[in-house]
Amino acid sequence: MTDVIQATKRDSTGTAATIRLRRNGLVPAVLYGHGEANEHLAIPATQVKSLLRHHSKMIKLTGDVDENALVSEMQWDALGIEVLHLDLIRVNLKEKVEVTVAIETHGEAAGTREGGILIENLHEVDIRCSAGAIPENLVVDINDLHLGQNVTASDLQLPEGVELITPGDTVIAHVETPREEVAEETEDGLGAEPEVISKGGGEEDDEA
Numbered sequence: 001m002t003d004v005i006q007a008t009k010r011d012s013t014g015t016a017a018t019i020r021l022r023r024n025g026l027v028p029a030v031l032y033g034h035g036e037a038n039e040h041l042a043i044p045a046t047q048v049k050s051l052l053r054h055h056s057k058m059i060k061l062t063g064d065v066d067e068n069a070l071v072s073e074m075q076w077d078a079l080g081i082e083v084l085h086l087d088l089i090r091v092n093l094k095e096k097v098e099v100t101v102a103i104e105t106h107g108e109a110a111g112t113r114e115g116g117i118l119i120e121n122l123h124e125v126d127i128r129c130s131a132g133a134i135p136e137n138l139v140v141d142i143n144d145l146h147l148g149q150n151v152t153a154s155d156l157q158l159p160e161g162v163e164l165i166t167p168g169d170t171v172i173a174h175v176e177t178p179r180e181e182v183a184e185e186t187e188d189g190l191g192a193e194p195e196v197i198s199k200g201g202g203e204e205d206d207e208a
Contacts, residue, residue: 002068002132003056007031007041009064022084029086031061031069036090039065048083057099057134059088068093070131093132098165100124101135103156103172107143111175116147122172125153126165135159140172150174 010021010028018028027048031039041064051059051071061067068091075085091097102124109118125138138156145151154168 002058002060003047003051003054004060004062005043005047005051006063007043007061007065010040010042013040018085027083027086029088031065031067031088031090033090034092041065041088043086045083048086052083055102055136057101058091058093058131061088068131070097070099091131094130096128097131097134098126098128099134100126102137104137104139105142105173106139107141109142109145109173109175111145111147111149114147114175115177116175117178118142118145118173118175120173122153122166122170125156125170127158127162128165129159129162133159133161135162138162142173145173145175147175147177 007029010017013028021028021042022045025045026042027045029041029043031041041061057071059069059071061069069088070091071086072089073087074083075087076082077084103122105120109116112118127135127138129135138158140151140156142151150171151173152168153164153166153170153172155172156164158164
């Protein structure tokens with residue numbers, strides 16, 4: 001999904017200037033790449049929040065600049081609540097890019113009906129595709145996932161033209177036996193201690 005973002009150029013940089021921007025409901029950003037000069041921009045915080053809700057990687061910049069850009073990096077505040085700065089890379093929609101996308105599990109693991117617990121080991125993977133065809137997320141079906149089994153990155157449903165970079169054998173999710181049951185089975189397997197028979201026992205010991 002591509003979000004349309006209104007961007008204005010900013011002449012002032014530095015700590016004081018960025019503080020003023022944020023007070024006015026704007027987020028500082030820098031646009032670079034393709035051998036062109038860096039552009040220092042200001043983007044409405046409301047549009048950045050919309051970008052986060054949509055999990056968008058690609059954006060269309062309008063206003064003072066007219067560019068397609070890839071969200072390269074976001075700088076967050078200490079609490080991880082507010083975005084403080086955006087790094088944007090100019091892209092051609094047909095060029096190949098490497099990005100990280102979220103994983104979405106579909107269905108209900110059969111193993112959970114067998115007494116197991118679904119553990120999600122991975123929430124995102126790295127892919128390569130054209131900039132104009134970045135998927136919002138990748139789906140993996142877990143309906144046939146039984147107790148003791150797992151699904152890996154190679155089980156993801158990849159749209160046409162999308163190449164997986166994350167190793168295919170990386171575990172995305174698995175179903176395991178609850179730890180309480182494992183502990184009980186271990187305790188049940190512990191019998192009484194075997195009787196110890198000392199060497200040289202018997203009548204000879206009695207005569208000693």
